[in-house]
Amino acid sequence: MSVVRVEDVHKSYGALEVLKGVSMQVERGEVVAIIGRSGSGKSTLLRCLNGLEPIQAGRIEVAGHTLDSSGKGLRDLRKDVGIVFQSYNLFPHLKVGENIMLAPRVVLGCSRAEARARAEQTLAQVGLAEKIEAWPDNLSGGQAQRVAIARSLAMQPKVMLFDEVTSALDPELTGEVLATLEGLAQAGMTMLLVTHEMAFARRVANRTVFMHQGLLHEEGPSEALFSAPQTPELRQFLAGGLK
């Protein structure tokens, strides 16, 4: 059963058409990597998937919620779809635990105890159980990013979206975040991740999608796609090894 179904989605910023008719499906438990050059529309696609950007045409169905150009039902969709950004965007005025507890409490109406339990559980999942009383300012980049992941997980989403979550990190810190992502994938989470970590995509993602100029240019099982790219654009992209 498809958890994510994208049909002919068009998205423009003013006169600039960024998504030019994107269609894709993601099955439950699938891990899909999205790769492509800077400006090809990867972030835009993710942001459209949980309604942070309205679309002009097409249809998006995520976890049973439908989004169209009217933008109705956004909040219900977002309860089921987590997104983590390159910049972690923790709430600086709240301790780590409170960062995680906020949305379960005010959005889902969890009791304090229930929210706290979720915070403890998700922090343990990202390997930061001992940081529950820490302030965001006192975390390393890798730790902050893992807290951001825990914060999303505490909503118990059906799908997780990751937009270059390791790009702002020093190389020695990317490993811990990638390990967290891999753990999530093994636990059966449905995930879409935009990444420049090609080795990681190849190893962890079931499927990889190559975006080019606002379209899905090529897609396939990761191993096949990386070892035998079909289109010249993808070959060039992989050969260049550039961002």
Next chain:
Amino acid sequence: MIREFGTSELWFVVSSARWTLALTLIALALGGVLGFVIALLRVSRLAPLRWLAAGWIGLVQGVPVLMLLFLSYYGLSLAGLDLPPLVAAGISLSFYASGFLGEIWRGCIQSVPWQQWEASAALALSRAQQYRYVVLPQAVRIAVPPTVGFIVQLVKNTSIVSIIGVVELARAGHLVNNATFQPMRVFCVVALVYFCICWPISLAARWLERRMHVGRAG
């Protein structure tokens, strides 16, 4: 008849500071509530509300406080609404405060990074919840120094209401000086009392600012 600047005159000056304080508190309370609403309207997603708030801010900031005072005292009495001077003074100072605090707080709300809006939206918070739990708590920290700066201005600007006969600190000094002809003594006392009001406010602000940062920088 020339009087000495004795203890009763001194007490008259010092005790009239209660009106200065009262007017400041009234302007701060009413102007604060109105200013908060103005700030929220100013960053509303509905353009007409933004224009309304911008118009109010422009009006209040573009007109001398004195004119607000005359309008609420003489203007309203022409319209048949005879306000006691103290009430007219409170109203005009409240309007004055609302325009400035509204603009100051708008800036504070807008200086919270947009990523905070996005991150909280992604967690399915409603617009009201985003304000309540994410944006306003951060805006408040940013707001402390400019708000205190304005309060100090407000304390000093209350002196303007002496024009319509409210005997607050400045007016009391003026009256005592007329009776004693000892301007140096009288106005030094007046200045000292203003200082004794404003200085602790600045100190409290610095303390508050430090306290608010304790948790964050670690």
